Amino acid sequence: MVSFAPGTWAARERQTVMPIGMPYHLEKGPTLRILELHLNRSRDEMRHILGRLRASQGASAAAGTVGIDWLLDDPATGGVPSWWSHPAIQARDTAGTGGRAIRDQLIEKWFGWSNTTTGWKPPDPGALTTGYWIAYRGDVEGIVRRALTWTLELALGLEPGDEGQGHPDPWTIELFWKCPSPWFEAWVVPRPSQRLVTLTLVTPSHRGSNVSETPLAASETTTLAAVSHPVPSTQRDYAVLGTANPPGAAKRRRAMWVVTHSNHVADTAHPPITTNTVESADLAEWGIPQLRIYVGSSPVVVVSPSMEAGGVREDGTVS
Amino acid sequence: MSDGSHETFRETFLDELRARDQEDLYLRLEGSPGDLLDLVTSDDGFREDLSRADALSFLKTLFEPQRGEESWQATAERSGRLGEAAAGTEWSFEGLHVHDDVFNGIRATGRPVVVRGFTIMSLEEERFKVRRYVDWAGLYGQLGLTVNWRVPLENPLPPEW
Numbered sequence: 001m002v003s004f005a006p007g008t009w010a011a012r013e014r015q016t017v018m019p020i021g022m023p024y025h026l027e028k029g030p031t032l033r034i035l036e037l038h039l040n041r042s043r044d045e046m047r048h049i050l051g052r053l054r055a056s057q058g059a060s061a062a063a064g065t066v067g068i069d070w071l072l073d074d075p076a077t078g079g080v081p082s083w084w085s086h087p088a089i090q091a092r093d094t095a096g097t098g099g100r101a102i103r104d105q106l107i108e109k110w111f112g113w114s115n116t117t118t119g120w121k122p123p124d125p126g127a128l129t130t131g132y133w134i135a136y137r138g139d140v141e142g143i144v145r146r147a148l149t150w151t152l153e154l155a156l157g158l159e160p161g162d163e164g165q166g167h168p169d170p171w172t173i174e175l176f177w178k179c180p181s182p183w184f185e186a187w188v189v190p191r192p193s194q195r196l197v198t199l200t201l202v203t204p205s206h207r208g209s210n211v212s213e214t215p216l217a218a219s220e221t222t223t224l225a226a227v228s229h230p231v232p233s234t235q236r237d238y239a240v241l242g243t244a245n246p247p248g249a250a251k252r253r254r255a256m257w258v259v260t261h262s263n264h265v266a267d268t269a270h271p272p273i274t275t276n277t278v279e280s281a282d283l284a285e286w287g288i289p290q291l292r293i294y295v296g297s298s299p300v301v302v303v304s305p306s307m308e309a310g311g312v313r314e315d316g317t318v319s
Numbered sequence: 320m321s322d323g324s325h326e327t328f329r330e331t332f333l334d335e336l337r338a339r340d341q342e343d344l345y346l347r348l349e350g351s352p353g354d355l356l357d358l359v360t361s362d363d364g365f366r367e368d369l370s371r372a373d374a375l376s377f378l379k380t381l382f383e384p385q386r387g388e389e390s391w392q393a394t395a396e397r398s399g400r401l402g403e404a405a406a407g408t409e410w411s412f413e414g415l416h417v418h419d420d421v422f423n424g425i426r427a428t429g430r431p432v433v434v435r436g437f438t439i440m441s442l443e444e445e446r447f448k449v450r451r452y453v454d455w456a457g458l459y460g461q462l463g464l465t466v467n468w469r470v471p472l473e474n475p476l477p478p479e480w
Contacts, residue, residue: 180467180468212471214480218478219474227472270324278450281449282327282446284329286327287326
């Protein structure tokens with residue numbers, strides 16, 4: 001049984017309202033779904049969001065000015081409701097700050113900025129790593145801002161910096177989060193024939209980001225009292241292809257199907273190259289450590305995770 | 320081992336001993352583990368040559384030595400007899416990663432590496448054995464390999480599974 005002493009990092013993380021990690025390697029989940037809903041608006045509203053992104057300068061903003069206006073979104077402008085005013089964020093904001101507490105967590109953890117008495121400051125250039133990313137230092141805010149800018153420009157039919165007419169009807173934007181990768185990068189993939197732009201954020205691993213050895217869910221929620229990591233859940237619209245729940249998988253408007261073994265176990269038969277690299281050997285007998293060898297020996301399954309575990313609901317709702 | 324996780328590089332090992340004029344002596348003692356250990360614990364030169372041949376038999380398959388005979392070096396002040404019946408050698412090896420595929424399948428990076436290790440020789444179940452404490456993490460870092468940092472954890476499976 002794992003317990004979390006009050007005040008420890010693990011205890012604090014469990015109290016947060018922003019997802020700190022979900023049990024799969026490719027995710028959308030509530031946070032990115034809310035951002036999708038925020039971005040997919042009328043043409044004029046999307047152009048307003050684009051304008052705010054273009055005007056923000058991140059860490060290169062002049063000293064004494066805030067470089068993350070697009071992210072703070074406070075106050076909301078141009079008739080576009082704040083990203084942080086979404087009811088699902090409001091509901092998760094147990095501090096009652098109008099979503100700012102969640103926003104601030106995201107800014108600190110993802111981008112490494114800090115809210116000081118004199119305003120938001122970019123990451124300390126002397127810091128070993130950025131935000132809550134493990135073994136990575138970089139301008140995450142700059143990457144995400146440039147990626148969102150280009151995504152919106154493509155969705156609107158605009159060249160970089162272009163103020164022209166663009167598409168009369170914007171294309172749809174979809175977002176995914178792939179983790180882990182050695183460094184942070186974003187992939188912007190337009191598909192004109194489908195009027196779709198896909199932005200995939202590819203990130204290093206971060207604190208607390210354990211994953212599940214199985215894609216299958218046995219829990220009603222993503223949190224279990226005894227463990228510190230999120231687990232697959234049977235919440236709304238979780239589905240396993242070929243089983244009774246629910247029928248009509250091919251007709252789902254939204255899903256994220258993961259195809260893999262139903263479980264993965266560690267190879268325990270080769271300690272000298274996995275868990276005990278100093279095990280005794282004969283002279284001139286050597287092997288190269290592979291650290292951990294995973295074996296997917298159980299049946300292959302096709303699973304669409306619940307939104308809470310990183311998937312998406314059939315109707316795309318979040319609240 | 321015959322499962323593919325380990326290989327024996329005996330030919331290169333003997334080549335390295337021959338180059339140090341130690342092959343005949345080793346072959347005479349190879350079938351007498353106790354005598355071999357006695358020599359290893361009493362003759363620093365032999366211990367070092369044996370550690371060298373053991374390390375180079377493998378490392379040369381992975382990396383191109385960069386300093387000729389000086390590519391592998393022992394640290395005398397931190398080597399010698401250990402405990403009741405063992406001897407250890409601290410060593411380092413400088414090489415260049417120019418061989419494709421042999422290091423767990425990765426292509427040559429062209430990167431210089433320093434491999435650091437400590438080899439302990441002793442008898443285990445009446446056999447002459449080595450335990451090598453190699454700084455694999457440091458070597459992986461030099462090659463550019465990273466750790467995933469997302470730990471897969473066991474979770475409950477649904478009853479039907």
